[in-house]
Amino acid sequence: MASVALSEAEKVYIVHGVQEDLRVDGRGCEDYRCVEVETDVVSNTSGSARVKLGHTDILVGVKAEMGMPKLEQPNEGYLEFFVDCSANATPEFEGRGGDDLGTEIANTLYRIFNNKSSIDLKSLCINPREHCWVLYVDVLLLECGGNLFDAISIAVKAALFNTRIPRVRVLEDEEGSKDIELSDDPYDCIRLSVENVPCIVTLCKIGCRHVVDATLQEEACSLASLLVSVTSKGVVTCVRKVGKGSLDPESIFEMMETSKRVGKVLHTSLQSVLHKEESLGPKRQKVGFLG
Amino acid sequence: MPGDHRRIRGPEESQPPQLYAADEDEAPAARDPTRLRPVYARAGLLSQAKGSAYLEAGGTKVLCAVSGPRQVEGGERGGGPAGAGGEAPAALRGRLLCDFRRAPFAGRRRRAPPGGGEERELALALQEALEPAVRLGRYPRAQLEVSALLLEDGGSALAAALTAAALALADAGVEMYDLVVGCGLSRAPGPAPTWLLDPTRLEEERAAAGLTVALMPVLNQVAGLLGSGEGGPTESWAEAVRLGLEGCQRLYPVLQQCLVRAARRRGAAAPP
Numbered sequence: 001m002a003s004v005a006l007s008e009a010e011k012v013y014i015v016h017g018v019q020e021d022l023r024v025d026g027r028g029c030e031d032y033r034c035v036e037v038e039t040d041v042v043s044n045t046s047g048s049a050r051v052k053l054g055h056t057d058i059l060v061g062v063k064a065e066m067g068m069p070k071l072e073q074p075n076e077g078y079l080e081f082f083v084d085c086s087a088n089a090t091p092e093f094e095g096r097g098g099d100d101l102g103t104e105i106a107n108t109l110y111r112i113f114n115n116k117s118s119i120d121l122k123s124l125c126i127n128p129r130e131h132c133w134v135l136y137v138d139v140l141l142l143e144c145g146g147n148l149f150d151a152i153s154i155a156v157k158a159a160l161f162n163t164r165i166p167r168v169r170v171l172e173d174e175e176g177s178k179d180i181e182l183s184d185d186p187y188d189c190i191r192l193s194v195e196n197v198p199c200i201v202t203l204c205k206i207g208c209r210h211v212v213d214a215t216l217q218e219e220a221c222s223l224a225s226l227l228v229s230v231t232s233k234g235v236v237t238c239v240r241k242v243g244k245g246s247l248d249p250e251s252i253f254e255m256m257e258t259s260k261r262v263g264k265v266l267h268t269s270l271q272s273v274l275h276k277e278e279s280l281g282p283k284r285q286k287v288g289f290l291g
Numbered sequence: 292m293p294g295d296h297r298r299i300r301g302p303e304e305s306q307p308p309q310l311y312a313a314d315e316d317e318a319p320a321a322r323d324p325t326r327l328r329p330v331y332a333r334a335g336l337l338s339q340a341k342g343s344a345y346l347e348a349g350g351t352k353v354l355c356a357v358s359g360p361r362q363v364e365g366g367e368r369g370g371g372p373a374g375a376g377g378e379a380p381a382a383l384r385g386r387l388l389c390d391f392r393r394a395p396f397a398g399r400r401r402r403a404p405p406g407g408g409e410e411r412e413l414a415l416a417l418q419e420a421l422e423p424a425v426r427l428g429r430y431p432r433a434q435l436e437v438s439a440l441l442l443e444d445g446g447s448a449l450a451a452a453l454t455a456a457a458l459a460l461a462d463a464g465v466e467m468y469d470l471v472v473g474c475g476l477s478r479a480p481g482p483a484p485t486w487l488l489d490p491t492r493l494e495e496e497r498a499a500a501g502l503t504v505a506l507m508p509v510l511n512q513v514a515g516l517l518g519s520g521e522g523g524p525t526e527s528w529a530e531a532v533r534l535g536l537e538g539c540q541r542l543y544p545v546l547q548q549c550l551v552r553a554a555r556r557r558g559a560a561a562p563p
Contacts, residue, residue: 103411107412107415115520224423235524239519241420241513244422247513252529252532256525
């Protein structure tokens, strides 16, 4: 990840501040930075979203294409994740430098969606065993300012909420050959339910306390973090320890409780923002990259 | 040898027949949720590697080899800030490179060697779990290579690979703070799900959620944690972590004995 040069004195300052529940920018240990979410920013996709979390900037585009269902699950569609760490984010990502981080993030995204309840894959099926919708979720990392996983999961949820998949009908001939017909109305589409899509909450252990939404400087002071993927109902779908340090078992239990609390608040505010944006209708003023 | 595709027209891709077979209703036998399968561990068996270990737990067989410390290829970007706790500066710290491979015949279906995403993910999990235990500050500008080969997957493969890798590192004489012991868990689907310790392959396939815990037993610090699936609320995951940590503590004496035996063997074989 992007590295930042910090002196010993600055690290001690951050660590001591966190012990007193006071971070460098004045937040408490469980506060997020201001998040800006905007959907429908890219016109060529079935759904897209842009999230700005402090200095972290993520752009997600979802494209729905028709493909063959996987052999083990013939009645379901599936999602494919691809994460691209752009060289704009930090010079370390130039060339193939960002590939490792991109694969790690993509694997984490596969893991958090790897269960039956996150997204209704059966609704993506068109013809069992023959045709299904494949959602290609492409994540672009435009700027790296700490706490990548959280921002990416928020952006993926917003993009899936915004995804509009064209409605298709399967017509069967007398001979039994199937034909797929697209509906004439371009606005006739199916939407996905993102009620149970999880969001990742990363908790960084700094000293004896843990913080939510760490900036790059705080991440440099932390040796170990716990990544918890939690849904709006408090169900945890993925747990992972990140970093080169170790964690005390008691702190793991505390961090999981914190993630449940913080996750619920994150989900309710994200849902309300997404619904508010949608209620503004297609005539709303789009900010895009100019804001 | 390439097949003769012009005269013999076969299908483009071949699939194993089990996919099309009717569901075999082999429910896994009911068992004590806290039972650990008997473990066979042996260290110091490969002559070409600095340190090696073989671990067998039920049907899972893992072979791990460690080589190094070797000089790092390519210059590291120098001048990083000092790490927390007075360790050597970041540029001078050694590196741990982990590689996880599955043999093509390890699972039910044949998987060609470049396994793609899953193997990279497990290799990263190995690295994240072993780094807290190894004193990398004592190997400046060097790299240690750990490669784990899964010969047969009988359930909790990552946990077995973690344990074997820690044994191999200890056998290689790498300075460590403590051994790392791994334990796998899985949660059966159903209305009253319980977490099962050390699942077999059948239990893992039918599981709604899986978890692997890595513990440093003497320091009582969790070195690694990787889990996913419909695990339920956080209390359920916390209970699973506790069960896993207990399992790791129970496994530790076996590994201690294995290392002592390997040291004795090495002592007896060395010329006076």
